[in-house]
Amino acid sequence: MSGENVITVKNLKTYFYSNNRCNKAVNGVSFDIRKGRTLCVVGESGCGKSVTASSIIQLLPKLSRIEEGEITYHSEEKGDIVLSKLKRNSKEMRSFRGSDIAMIFQDPLTALNPVYKVGWQITENILQHEDVTKQEARKRALDLLKQMGIPEPEKRIDQYPHEYSGGMRQRAMIAMAMSCNPKVLLADEPTTALDVTIQAQIFELMEKLKTEYDTAILLITHDMGVVSELADDVIVMYMGNVIESGTAREVLKKPAHPYTQALLASIPILGRGKDQQIEPIRGMTPDPYNRPPGCQFEPRCDFACDKCREAMPDEDIIEGTHMARCYRWKEVLNK
Numbered sequence: 001m002s003g004e005n006v007i008t009v010k011n012l013k014t015y016f017y018s019n020n021r022c023n024k025a026v027n028g029v030s031f032d033i034r035k036g037r038t039l040c041v042v043g044e045s046g047c048g049k050s051v052t053a054s055s056i057i058q059l060l061p062k063l064s065r066i067e068e069g070e071i072t073y074h075s076e077e078k079g080d081i082v083l084s085k086l087k088r089n090s091k092e093m094r095s096f097r098g099s100d101i102a103m104i105f106q107d108p109l110t111a112l113n114p115v116y117k118v119g120w121q122i123t124e125n126i127l128q129h130e131d132v133t134k135q136e137a138r139k140r141a142l143d144l145l146k147q148m149g150i151p152e153p154e155k156r157i158d159q160y161p162h163e164y165s166g167g168m169r170q171r172a173m174i175a176m177a178m179s180c181n182p183k184v185l186l187a188d189e190p191t192t193a194l195d196v197t198i199q200a201q202i203f204e205l206m207e208k209l210k211t212e213y214d215t216a217i218l219l220i221t222h223d224m225g226v227v228s229e230l231a232d233d234v235i236v237m238y239m240g241n242v243i244e245s246g247t248a249r250e251v252l253k254k255p256a257h258p259y260t261q262a263l264l265a266s267i268p269i270l271g272r273g274k275d276q277q278i279e280p281i282r283g284m285t286p287d288p289y290n291r292p293p294g295c296q297f298e299p300r301c302d303f304a305c306d307k308c309r310e311a312m313p314d315e316d317i318i319e320g321t322h323m324a325r326c327y328r329w330k331e332v333l334n335k
């Protein structure tokens with residue numbers, strides 16, 4: 001049924017270590033990804049969106065590790081699997097990657113190997129995870145390339161990634177991600193480098209996956225226009241924390257955290273016309289190695305008071321599933 005949790009993330013902490021210093025890139029994050037819904041993750045550059053998504057399938061850079069917390073995959077066939085307990089390169093972890101849980105990246109060459117033909121890579125992915133013949137897998141690869149709108153798929157299937165244009169490579173990567181009908185699709189800024197027409201086609205495909213196959217989608221994006229169009233649920237991240245979350249309607253219509261309000265005011269939204277007022281968020285994100293002791297947004301916040309300088313606020317429920325971590329959310333809402 002749509003809406004059931006497919007992934008539960010509880011108190012996830014993923015840290016980077018270098019030169020005897022520790023960057024708490026993800027610092028106690030909790031959220032659910034639900035069947036047949038798109039969860040959008042938003043926040044300024046460096047707030048921990050990518051590291052959060054990569055932690056789910058442990059495609060993490062070498063210097064980082066999951067320090068604490070639990071990531072559980074609720075599979076209908078396999079039961080509950082605590083992904084965060086699996087070793088990052090274990091056979092079990094690899095069996096989930098690319099089949100049950102797929103990830104698409106900003107840079108398609110992260111997922112496509114330049115030395116193998118595109119069709120071969122998609123076919124291999126299918127063969128690795130499913131009990132089908134080579135011919136069946138190749139036929140599916142061809143169908144996927146067609147579905148993605150790749151021109152001359154019969155010819156393209158036997159070409160190398162460098163023979164594709166940037167937009168085509170992106171589609172090929174998405175074809176690969178979708179080749180095993182994943183239950184969860186993690187999409188990290190999947191269309192940033194593409195022109196708007198192709199962007200729209202890719203989002204349409206993601207919508208189709210969600211409605212036809214009940215796929216649970218996590219989408220990282222900077223584009224609030226995309227959020228307002230595609231998101232069912234939203235989490236807003238700041239300095240490795242989720243500072244506001246809820247359904248898209250709750251968060252976008254009634255932002256309760258000063259940071260969310262500032263973020264929404266700082267980004268032009270397509271379709272809102274030329275008259276919209278855009279105000280950059282004042283100040284800079286703090287140095288991750290020299291964090292403020294209390295609320296991480298306090299140095300930039302117009303609502304900051306003494307309490308905010310002492311401790312990070314706990315999660316407060318505003319209404320329904322709407323949550324914010326701000327001592328003064330009532331005043332923020334009434335601003």
Ligand SMILES: Nc1ncnc2c1ncn2[C@@H]1O[C@H](COP(=O)(O)OP(=O)(O)OP(=O)(O)O)[C@@H](O)[C@H]1O
Pocket residue numbers: 016023025043044045046047048049050051052061063288
């Ligand atoms: N490979 C890496 N080595 C060291 N630190 C890293 C690495 N990748 C990310 N970080 C650090 O982890 C923190 C979170 O980064 P992350 O990439 O998740 O942010 P983000 O919100 O996805 O940003 P963007 O929108 O720019 O992609 C940042 O402080 C960043 O500097």
